[in-house]
Amino acid sequence: MSQVIPVEQLKSLTMSIYRYDPSVDEKPYMQDIVIEVPTDKDIMVLDALHLAKDQEPSLSYRRSCREGVCGSDGMNINGKNGLACVTPLSEVVKRNKLTIRPMPGLPVVRDLIVDMKQFFDQLEKVKPYLITNSDNPEIERTQSPEEREELDGLYECILCGCCSTSCPSFWWNPDKFLGPAALLQSWRFIADSRDEATEERLDALEDSFSLYRCHGIMNCVSVCPKGLNPTEAISNIRNKLINREK
Amino acid sequence: MVFDDLRNYNESALNALTKAISTKKVIEKDNRPVNLNLLTINLPIIGLSSILHRISGLAVFICFPLLVWLLSISLESEKRFSDLQNSFQEMVLFKLVIFLIFVGFIYHLLAGVKKLLSEVFGFGETLKSGSLLSWTVFGLTFVMSFMVLFKIFNL
Ligand code: SF4
């Protein structure tokens, strides 16, 4: 497709992007790439990355849906984690500069792509699926509208990892502290009226690391692109842990 | 025929791999970089107040022996007590150190109360109310520190 925007409606923006290619680079470095962005409309950080990639074809990042659904383009944008595809430039660009780094705390595979294994290992530990012991009912397991409402603000998580990788407790103990995303999912199934493994789920969180490493810093809440509140979920679980009869 | 070859090939490849793993040849150290430069990551007010809570706690803890030492001097005799009192009145540095310990202590105390409030009563669990509480703690620390400042320096 040819360039449709007239030249006078463009202005340049300096992007500073974290680069690392394991096959050539000893160490990661920051590369400045100047792109031309339209002045008469807002574009997303992901669009800006595409423009940068036009100049530097080796620039790598994940993305798929480009509309905040798949959760693959979490990255650190001017110091704050977010999804590139739903973050408009007007919200983040400061002094005409846009700095992009991979999500903090996870090993970098290449450029903005991080290895999410630690993140998904922690998710797996909370068994993010319904567990039932009773016999299967004739029809599906039903919920009242009220019971279903309990899951609002929990089921929407797209597992982008923005929250856990902005959490200091997760940086220091990514193998022992489950992190906000996994804990939000844990609560999602504890709160589900159809789930029958609440006690087992709570048992698994009793130790001093899995959940109790959360210090309520709320970095997770401030970055979640879906507007979810893992801190609240964590304190709900904590209350359940404290109040349950042993 | 072809399949046999393939099977043999796979088997020998697998054997080589197993051997390599058992002799730890393929297990290299993970030297992939990690992006964790705290200066590049922005820190919301709640995070800042939580980190300061730890730092102030540590600082006050470290200064504690100093205070105990001063107390023990003051308890030795009446003369030592008035000596200490005089040097406190005369040395600005002495006053300053005591003042700073006070500031650390006040902050730590208030941030501790905030933490209790949110853990026991669930206050400040949304981003807004949490930030507001953090600002309140900062503000109160500021005000109380000034009161202590006036008191210590007899202003
Ligand atoms: S809670 Fe929000 S930030 Fe965390 S993984 Fe889910 S969608 Fe992403």
Ligand code: SF4
């Ligand atoms: S509130 Fe808890 S889980 Fe969220 S960022 Fe802070 S320590 Fe991490």
Ligand code: FES
């Ligand atoms: S590309 Fe799918 S969430 Fe951004």
